[in-house]
Amino acid sequence: VHSRLTMPxxxxxxxxxxxxxxxxxxxxxxxxxxxxxxxxxxxxxCVQWKRGRKSKNEGVTDVKAVSRDGKIRWDCSVxxxxxxxxxxxxxxxxxxMKLGLKEQRTKKKKTIGKEILIDLAKYIPKGAAAHKExxxxxxxxxxxxxxxxxxxxxxxxxSIGDDDTD
Numbered sequence: 001v002h003s004r005l006t007m008p009x010x011x012x013x014x015x016x017x018x019x020x021x022x023x024x025x026x027x028x029x030x031x032x033x034x035x036x037x038x039x040x041x042x043x044x045x046c047v048q049w050k051r052g053r054k055s056k057n058e059g060v061t062d063v064k065a066v067s068r069d070g071k072i073r074w075d076c077s078v079x080x081x082x083x084x085x086x087x088x089x090x091x092x093x094x095x096x097m098k099l100g101l102k103e104q105r106t107k108k109k110k111t112i113g114k115e116i117l118i119d120l121a122k123y124i125p126k127g128a129a130a131h132k133e134x135x136x137x138x139x140x141x142x143x144x145x146x147x148x149x150x151x152x153x154x155x156x157x158x159s160i161g162d163d164d165t166d
Contacts, residue, residue: 015085015086016083016084016085016086017083017084017085017086017092017156018081018082018083018084018156018157019081019082019083019084019124019154019155019156019157020079020080020081020082020154020155020157021079021080021082021095021120021124021152021153021154022077022078022079022080022151022152022153022154022155023049023077023078023079023080023097023120023150023151023152023153024075024076024077024078024150024151024152024153025047025049025061025074025075025076025077025078025099025148025150026073026074026075026133026149026150026151027071027072027073027074027148027149028045028047028071028072028101028138028146028147028148028149029069029070029071029072029146029147029149030070030138030144030145030146030147031070031144031145031146032113032138032140032144032145032146033066033070033071033072033140033146034066034069034070035142035144036066036103036112036140036141036144037065037066037068037070042065043065043066043103043104044063044064044065044103044104045063045064045065045066045072045101045102045103045104045112046060046061046062046063046064046101046102046104046109047060047061047074047076047099047100047101047102047148048060048061048099048100048102048109049078049097049098049099049100050097050098051078051080051082051095051096051097051098051120052080052082052095052096057080059078060102060109061074061076062074062076063104080120081157082095082120084121084124090126091121091126092121092124093121094119094121095119095120095121096117096118096119096120097117097118097120098115098116098117098118099115099116099118099136099148100112100114100115100116101113101138101140101146101148112140112141113138113139113140113141113144114138114139116136116137116138116148118136118150120152120154123152123154124154125154128156129153129154129155129156130152130153130154131151131152131153132151132152132153133149133150133151134149134150134151134152135147135148135149136148136149136150
């Protein structure tokens with residue numbers, strides 16, 4: 001009788017580490033946001049995210065308007081349990097998270113500019129917990145820019161059930 005495998009057998013030579021990664025979507029701000037708000041003062045926006053294939057690892061922030069200073073504040077926390085594979089050089093293989101700014105239009109959401117891909121593995125130090133804020137550039141429509149501010153916190157896990165990892 002074989003037990004259910006959580007990782008393909010080809011990764012046996014690599015060390016597995018389990019982590020809890022918390023991404024806090026703080027705000028998006030910049031000249032591009034001011035221009036979007038000036039063009040449509042009633043516009044409402046949200047950030048949509050996806051991490052991996054599991055439906056529990058995707059979602060959307062609340063829908064909010066841009067403030068007069070060109071900023072939208074969310075303070076929306078998303079937590080993932082994930083298994084990271086350690087490469088020979090001690091770094092982790094990629095764990096991608098996709099984020100995009102969406103404009104709410106009736107019941108549909110329209111992507112504003114390009115979605116960004118963040119390799120969460122780059123923000124997890126070897127063997128230690130971490131907590132730090134980062135500003136990621138976003139390209140909006142009409143060549144405008146903004147910055148998406150995230151706090152990424154990572155904590156190593158001693159043990160976790162097979163169904164909770166990705």
